[in-house]
Amino acid sequence: MTKKVAAKKVAKKKILAKKKSPKDQTIDSLIELIRITSTVVPEDVQRVLRDSMKNEVKDTTASYAMGIIKDNIDLAKIKSQPLCQDTGTVIFFVYHPPGFRQNDFKDLIKKSVTKATQAGYLRQNSVNSLTGENAGTNLGEGHPSIHFYEHKGKEIEVKLVLKGGGCENVSAQYSLPDTTLGAGRDLEGVRKVVIDSVHKAQGKGCGPGALGVCVGGDRADSAYYAKKQLLRKLDDKNPHSELNKLEKEIVETCNKLGIGPMGFGGKTTLLSCKITSANRVPASFFVSISYMCWAFRRQGIVLDKNLKIKKWLY
């Protein structure tokens, strides 16, 4: 074989090796989404953390805790290792064009989750609630959690949230009116119960926290929409002016509670609050609060037509 032919063969092989099947390419892109979500705090959250850190008085336990949080964010990124060992409930939001095969995509998500777990980007974190068994794959009934939405765009967009257990445990749902808090069925009542939930959480949800809130809905939808508010960027503006005002007011008020990072006391108790609403039946008025810890893990990608990552969303 001449040198030229041999070189051509090698080149051809390289091209073949580079060109992945659509399935493998999707899995690669999804694993990368999981890796970045687990190891890097999105810029909008980091910005608020940095600003809050400046507010804390030097040499206090609050500034000490914020300093460690900042170091941890930097270190996790450099080492490409999970920010927190609790890599949480794995929640996917998939936005797709019409005619999309949801079940096929679900299989690819599951394969990616298994591989990301093997690679150490996710802890073996999924337990059978009846037997206590941990299969070590992060797969099981309801895990990972996957939600599909058809949108008008031609591209596939995938968002991912990793929701830790500690902060999920302090998340709450209220049914208004709540007489002990004097909370009626209006936005003033909503304000009261949301602040109460932050007080009840103290430092247990690894604060400073960020809230997603839903006013209304049935119990299940209300909790789901509240969690979905965690997809909003912290510096966005609520198009509903009254809710926008309420979001700001809740953050300001909660930061006066003095709970502080980790509940050590201090000025930074809440980083943000995002509120939405859903219709309810006349008999019910639920307010759901999804508490997210400082290790706010959320990311999103847009896939190009070759199923490679075209753009990062946060």
Next chain:
Amino acid sequence: MKRLTYPFTAEAVREFKVGDMVLITGKLFTGRDAVHKHIHDGNRPPVDLKNQIIYHCGPVTLKDKKTGKWKVTAAGPTTSIREEPYQHEVIRDYGIVGVIGKGGMGQKTLDACKQYGCVYLHAVGGAAQVLAEKITSVDGLYWDEFGLPEAIWELSVVDFPVVVTMDAHGNSLHKEVEEHSKEVLKTVI
């Protein structure tokens, strides 16, 4: 910033008060749900815990295939209140002088801290990478039949950062913050 250096003693930890920021250098033993329950059920710990610190932590560990040595890759604290039913007796019976965790503990543990000379040290929840960096070696593994995160790991640490949130004099920062924030809460809702 204060320091706590091995060998630890009840006298040394009695010096601390709530709000103290402390860097620990020396030895820690991890122990979480299974370990506490097992000891509380009347089983003797496999190591002498007298004057030692217990860390509520289920670390993520990797064994080097060549050297056979363990390495801790993530080591944040887990929620301590789950050990509240057991912690008092474990402090009393085995002479532990420090408990590291997150979220704080209840009155029973606070009483044990006062009576026997022990402190509760709060690590920053979620700071798995920073805390793992402070672990310089893995010196022992006991009761691994409970699974690796639930086992007792003997660890050497340097400048491991914590905050004293329950001291040996009956004070709890958790109680103080809760009460103070409750007063504020009353004025805003």
